[in-house]
Amino acid sequence: MILIVSTCRYSLSEEEFVRPIVEIVQDCGFDYEVRRYSERIEPSEYSKIIICGTALRDFDYLIYIHNFTQLIDYDGTVLGICAGYQILAKLFSNELEEVKKIGVYDVKVVKDNPLIDKDTRSYFLHKFSLKKTNELLEPLAMQNDEICVFKVKSKEFYGVSFHPEVLNKEIIVNFLRL
Amino acid sequence: MNVCVLYSGGKDSNLALLKAHEEFEVSCLVTLSPKSEESSIFHYPNTELVKLQAESLGIPLIMETCSDDEESSLKALYNALRKAKELYSVEGVVTGAIRSTYQATRFQRICDDLELWCFNPLWLRDEISILNEALERGFEIIFVRVAGLDRSMLGKRLNEEIVQKFAKMRSYLNPAGEGGEYETLVLNMPLFKKRIKILEFEIIGGEFDATLIVKRAELV
Numbered sequence: 001m002i003l004i005v006s007t008c009r010y011s012l013s014e015e016e017f018v019r020p021i022v023e024i025v026q027d028c029g030f031d032y033e034v035r036r037y038s039e040r041i042e043p044s045e046y047s048k049i050i051i052c053g054t055a056l057r058d059f060d061y062l063i064y065i066h067n068f069t070q071l072i073d074y075d076g077t078v079l080g081i082c083a084g085y086q087i088l089a090k091l092f093s094n095e096l097e098e099v100k101k102i103g104v105y106d107v108k109v110v111k112d113n114p115l116i117d118k119d120t121r122s123y124f125l126h127k128f129s130l131k132k133t134n135e136l137l138e139p140l141a142m143q144n145d146e147i148c149v150f151k152v153k154s155k156e157f158y159g160v161s162f163h164p165e166v167l168n169k170e171i172i173v174n175f176l177r178l
Numbered sequence: 179m180n181v182c183v184l185y186s187g188g189k190d191s192n193l194a195l196l197k198a199h200e201e202f203e204v205s206c207l208v209t210l211s212p213k214s215e216e217s218s219i220f221h222y223p224n225t226e227l228v229k230l231q232a233e234s235l236g237i238p239l240i241m242e243t244c245s246d247d248e249e250s251s252l253k254a255l256y257n258a259l260r261k262a263k264e265l266y267s268v269e270g271v272v273t274g275a276i277r278s279t280y281q282a283t284r285f286q287r288i289c290d291d292l293e294l295w296c297f298n299p300l301w302l303r304d305e306i307s308i309l310n311e312a313l314e315r316g317f318e319i320i321f322v323r324v325a326g327l328d329r330s331m332l333g334k335r336l337n338e339e340i341v342q343k344f345a346k347m348r349s350y351l352n353p354a355g356e357g358g359e360y361e362t363l364v365l366n367m368p369l370f371k372k373r374i375k376i377l378e379f380e381i382i383g384g385e386f387d388a389t390l391i392v393k394r395a396e397l398v
Binding site: 010011012013015016019020023055056057058100102103104123125165166167 | 283297299300304
């Protein structure tokens, strides 16, 4: 069972940021549940967790970041997309920087990984991201000086600052097949 | 939250409006009226009919005219949204964008510049499912422009048969017409208080690139 977490304050945003992820999970034939960021999740009930993105002006999920702290002890796999990337970065004690990026930009793979195997172009929609990480994370792909894909070293947790559901569905499919 | 809807009068912006109405207060509609059909961002045919649609909806309309080039279109959009913010205390913008990152990027940037939320409820939706949902929700939709489709489509009402035909053509046709293959006009939908009746029209253009110009219409 896959858990899909919405970080959207408004349900109209879920049409934009959650439904496309749900459809990819459905197309891959997996069972799933959708929960909201304001609910405390129990990760052990799920084999994989995807934390979706939200609107550019939406930061409500950061008020509820305590609902995600149990992820630190989770042994499954996690994909954090945009807002999910920010949540994972913060859970593992990284400071986000103001990096506003709206549109399609080049992405360069800097370390072999199971999600993204070659340089690509991706759709970005965020105001905060990482330019450097602490020792708990390792960069997997860069957009200029922004770390746009990272892995939590001790876990199968991945953060993606762009929206792979738009131009890079294969990243989500590769994650589901891990 | 008070929102405005980027409104072309076609199926996508009307479906986006209906979804916005289910969660927010739609305070106004925003329409750009390009001087010619070359605009890459906004619909061209029959933008004047949007005034009748707004009347039927009972929602105020902000309409801005713009030139063909991108810079003029974006400046007009910025000005229209700024008016929406000032006149109607709008905090968010709802669009019918489906798959164009070009379009979405520009809408998102302008909304960010104006400190407005941006909602795209049809984003990445399967195009056939959009057509089906519009029909299931009782939309009355006609074709008002074709580019690559036969001109005999003009004035025809979208129905299940046409949706099935588009589904079979999807390897070379965007079923939602997002590539400019066709444009639509909504004559009726659940939020309209009266439907639009076309009294007089003219078809201009060639066999596979033609526009239906509505000359007279009324609410009935």
